Amino acid sequence: MLHICSRLLGGGAVLCLRTSRSHTGPAPVRWFSVGRPSHGPQDYSLPNATWSRNTRDLYDKYEELSKTGGWRRIKSYNSSVHHMSDQPPVGDRVTRLFTRNIDQDGLGFEYCMFYNVAEKRMVCIFQPGPYLEGPPGYTHGGCIATMLDSTLGAIAVYVYGHVMTANLNINYRNPIPLGCTVLVDGHLEKLDGRKVFTRGQIRSYDDRTVHTEATGLFITLNCPDEGGSAD
Template sequence: MLRSCAARLHALGALRGLPGAARPPARSPGPARRSLFLEADFHKDSSLPKPSWSKDMRLLFDQFMKKCEDGSWTRLPFYSYKAVQNVHDFIAFIHGSLPSTAKLVDKEQLSQAQIFTESFKDGLGFEYVMFYNDAEKRTVCLFQGGPHLQGMPGFLHGGAVATMIDATVGMSAIKAEGLVMTANLNINFKRPVPLCSVVVINSHLDKTEGRKLFISCDVRSVDETTLYSEATSSPSSRRKCGPSPAPLTRC
């Protein structure tokens, strides 16, 4: 399953401009790099509590925020993005990464696109927040699936669960190695997830081998006694997306 580069850049936005986070070292003077093709709306952090969050979601959020106080865990904010005028930069990005796919990209449609997990109104679709522990190379996603994500009556669609597994595994890879694309994702669905319930998605980077990352993940109930799904990403393949060494032009 190939994860879209747009989704990767959305996730990468969670790694930049974090309140209180250490700033990267200053770069030596050189030609200014243009933004790839997206800009963030930093006025809305969609990972903060909302009225649509359930009591379980708020309780888990508060517990993890408590863990963040000693610096062992970090909340990863998510900001919405909108397309900007230099869409041709993205086309160049695709040409460098996936040449055979580049001709399928429609510039007009791209300008109207938005991140899949942000395409529902609050409370109806994907409600989630992620936390990261660098020492453990572990990403935890608290996910509440809304009523518009129904598959079998009363339960979340398996594709919605897979989407959030993919996003969480991807964040583990991004935090470890930078921009990546999923080469392989295997999911074993153990039990259906009740609609509108809260689950904990736990992803861990097991090892790296050259350009390959091996990541494991599971989806459990709030009390962690019920296992809903298990997944592995083995491997996540990183590719050069062009001659530029800039982080936003590598996947």
């Protein structure tokens, strides 16, 4: 039996889970969360008390790499308009970014993205919460597709500006347990006029397991005069 309890000091978030190993698969996970009070726009890309040790270790790794200028953390708010601009939303909004629609930490999409301009590469540290369940104990395939679409689409946005998804082709290799840490790793393949081709995969935090592979095609909404190819 494993019991984990994480608390944000100062009246913040509390997350507890209880699980046990079983020869038939993971046991049901019990999660309890209390949302932390909000003081202005929240940058969801920053660590919170529900992040596991593995999630925090990956975050620290890329934060350290960002000090050299090769990588930079992408600030993330609950507004899609400002999601990729590093700017917090202004005023009250009715709409919300799909992956940021749960106020309580740890229950849904816990993730943080880092972008490498020179490599045209985006990595997303992702920890799926209990509200993303599909098969008992595992992450729903649609939620996995959402994170691939978000990560590969973010690459297209940084390279070309506003885009829409035209095609997302996914091969599911190994299921992703709820609460584990995975790395969504994507890069630009080529540009062809208004078409932006990307490729990526989801790996376990230690790179030992490939969970998912995908390719994405995005269409630019404001086409520049010329396209190009990724280096």
